[in-house]
Amino acid sequence: MELRVIENLENELSIEIQGEDHTFMNVLKGALLEVEGVTAATYDMNPEQSGGQTDPVVTIKTDDTIAPLDALEEATGGVKEKTTAFRDAFESAA
DSSP: OOOEEEEEEESSEEEEEEEOHHHHHHHHHHHHTTSSSSSEEEOOOOOTTTTTOOEEEEEEEETTSSOHHEEEEEEEHHHHHHHHHEEEEEHHHH
């Protein structure tokens, strides 16, 4: 997975995530919205409206209690934990 920082401000971060689709982006957006201090989390991957961009761009906005990059790290950790828990439950059920 390759990331490209588009904008990195004190309370806003935009990152292009190459090679991902709506499946991953919706999971990431949901995890970001669960992080305390995140005021908005969105993504855009519509090439017609974004000048030909095909890879999704996630934008994270936070209040003063957490930096956007820290929120991203916390959210991805949460995704990893949930994925591990799901895999363990699935393997136990089989």
